[in-house]
Amino acid sequence: MKLGRARGALMCAVAMVLPLAACASDGKDRPRSTAAKAPPVKYARDPYPSTYHAYPGVPTLVRNVTVFDGEGGRIDRGAVLLADGKIAAVGQSLDAPAGATVIDGAGKYITPGIVDIHSHLGDYPSPQVQALSDGNEATAPITADVWAEHSVWPQDPGFGRALANGGVTTLQILPGSANLMGGRSVVLKNVYARTMQAMKFPGAPYGLKMACGENPKRVYGGKNRAPSTRMGNVAVDRQTWAKAVAYKRKWDKYEKDGGDPPDRDIGMDTLRGVLSGEIMVQNHCYRADEMAIVLDMAKEFGYHVTAFHHAVEAYKIADLLRASGTCAAVWADWYGFKMESYDGIGENLAILDHAGACAMIHSDDENGIQRLNQEVAKVLSSARHAGIQVSDEAAWKWLSLGPAKALGIDAQTGSLRPGKMADAVLWNGNPFSVYTRPEKVWVDGALLYDSSDPKRRPVSDFELGQPGSGDVK
Numbered sequence: 428m429k430l431g432r433a434r435g436a437l438m439c440a441v442a443m444v445l446p447l448a449a450c451a452s453d454g455k456d457r458p459r460s461t462a463a464k465a466p467p468v469k470y471a472r473d474p475y476p477s478t479y480h481a482y483p484g485v486p487t488l489v490r491n492v493t494v495f496d497g498e499g500g501r502i503d504r505g506a507v508l509l510a511d512g513k514i515a516a517v518g519q520s521l522d523a524p525a526g527a528t529v530i531d532g533a534g535k536y537i538t539p540g541i542v543d544i545h546s547h548l549g550d551y552p553s554p555q556v557q558a559l560s561d562g563n564e565a566t567a568p569i570t571a572d573v574w575a576e577h578s579v580w581p582q583d584p585g586f587g588r589a590l591a592n593g594g595v596t597t598l599q600i601l602p603g604s605a606n607l608m609g610g611r612s613v614v615l616k617n618v619y620a621r622t623m624q625a626m627k628f629p630g631a632p633y634g635l636k637m638a639c640g641e642n643p644k645r646v647y648g649g650k651n652r653a654p655s656t657r658m659g660n661v662a663v664d665r666q667t668w669a670k671a672v673a674y675k676r677k678w679d680k681y682e683k684d685g686g687d688p689p690d691r692d693i694g695m696d697t698l699r700g701v702l703s704g705e706i707m708v709q710n711h712c713y714r715a716d717e718m719a720i721v722l723d724m725a726k727e728f729g730y731h732v733t734a735f736h737h738a739v740e741a742y743k744i745a746d747l748l749r750a751s752g753t754c755a756a757v758w759a760d761w762y763g764f765k766m767e768s769y770d771g772i773g774e775n776l777a778i779l780d781h782a783g784a785c786a787m788i789h790s791d792d793e794n795g796i797q798r799l800n801q802e803v804a805k806v807l808s809s810a811r812h813a814g815i816q817v818s819d820e821a822a823w824k825w826l827s828l829g830p831a832k833a834l835g836i837d838a839q840t841g842s843l844r845p846g847k848m849a850d851a852v853l854w855n856g857n858p859f860s861v862y863t864r865p866e867k868v869w870v871d872g873a874l875l876y877d878s879s880d881p882k883r884r885p886v887s888d889f890e891l892g893q894p895g896s897g898d899v900k
Contacts, residue, residue: 465687466685467685467688470691477628479624479628481512482870482871485528486515487530487872488507488521488528488530489509490521490523490530491531491532494538495858496843496844497539499821505517505519506520507851508523511872512848512871512873513845513846513848514844515845536863537851537853538823538826538827538851538854539841539843539850540595540617540850541799541852542830542840542841543597543796543799544599545709545790546600547562548793550580551793552580552582552793553585562575563602563604565606568608568647569607569663570694572692572694573610574611576623581621581623582888582889585793585796587886589617589797591865591878591898593797593800594854594858595617595796597831597850599613599634599830601636601709602636604636608664609637609638612633612634613633614834615627616628616871630836631835632834632835634733635697635701637709638710638711639660639712640714640767641766642711644656657717667698668724669728674689701730707833708725708730709734713738713739713767714739714770718744733753735756737768739768739770742779745783748779755787756786756787756830757776758771758802759776759802759803759809774815775806777806777807777817785832787825787829789830803822804859806825848872849872852869853867
């Protein structure tokens with residue numbers, strides 16, 4: 428008993444001494460329990476940034492002209508003032524500032540420049556030879572790691588044709604549709620430049636080109652590998668999105684907490700950007716049932732489909748598109764060239780618009796891009812024949828503001844609203860007439876094409892010294 432009491436007394440004494448010893452210590456000899464985490468280092472979201480600079484322009488007043496403002500408005504005998512690279516004013520009557528160029532637009536029309544949301548210029552340039560065919564990395568069904576901008580050839584004569592013959596001032600260059608996920612798209616200003624970066628639209632979001640339907644299953648089924656069916660298409664997509672969700676979770680945690688960074692995957696970087704809302708999905712798809720499945724897949728994995736391209740059967744699911752906030756970029760009347768395009772109708776775009784869905788015209792063709800105004804004229808004819816009344820001025824939204832919104836650049840371009848980029852076209856007549864052509868085209872207020880001035884007809888380096896350069900025969 429005495430020994431037990433002695434041990435208890437000793438333990439109490441030690442317990443009283445230890446806190447005092449701890450207080451007396453300066454803490455230098457105590458090992459640290461955990462090492463400090465390294466601060467997170469984020470990877471570059473835009474490692475090939477725009478170096479675009481607008482060409483110089485002069486203040487220009489176009490008056491006594493019919494104005495389609497691109498937002499559905501029309502002004503007869505109106506006026507538009509371009510100054511300092513911006514739309515300075517739009518109205519019935521405007522005064523010209525000192526030193527301004529004044530143009531009488533009697534009998535003519537002025538509109539915003541056309542925005543083509545679906546082009547392959549530069550990636551599939553003219554001349555169409557294998558050495559320049561760089562739009563499809565058709566080596567695997569998922570190639571989210573490739574970027575269309577790395578194939579853009581700025582000397583493609585098609586850019587100048589689109590400007591001079593078509594009034595196109597902005598365009599999105601997409602990879603082709605051989606793959607389920609074909610890579611990133613890029614938005615360009617339609618100006619002559621030595622490099623892709625010097626054409627790159629400042630601040631425009633990237634897009635992810637996806638494709639469903641016949642193309643991926645034909646390309647990879649023909650190689651005796653998955654996907655070879657539509658169910659295979661969806662299965663490969665879903666497996667890829669599941670991996671992307673896990674990749675995003677790891678990188679989000681690292682960028683928040685630091686520590687050891689996850690391994691980089693360039694393709695997964697793009698898909699993470701989609702899941703984060705930074706990159707817009709531009710989805711090649713024809714059939715209504717497939718578009719509905721893709722919308723469900725987007726809900727499953729938490730991304731948004733910005734637009735279905737071609738969308739020949741979009742008129743069948745206008746309500747679903749409206750509810751999901753998904754646009755349809757369509758042709759006027761291309762159909763029947765393969766089974767999934769069989770059920771097309773000329774009223775497609777007008778039905779979508781009438782139902783309150785987001786809809787617009789697109790080209791997907793180096794020749795069609797030169798006459799998108801006429802493609803809309805065909806839609807108007809089909810719509811009015813079917814009893815759907817759409818005014819000319821309202822239809823211009825299908826050519827400019829609609830695609831600008833679907834590219835995330837409508838705050839900068841797409842309409843003749845003061846403060847926006849001065850991207851404008853003066854047409855020598857009603858732009859929905861087959862006899863009408865662009866007379867003058869401005870990009871950021873710089874006059875880049877003038878039909879009456881041969882020196883302002885675009886000619887690329889590739890064309891110099893060749894017969895027919897600038898389309899002058």
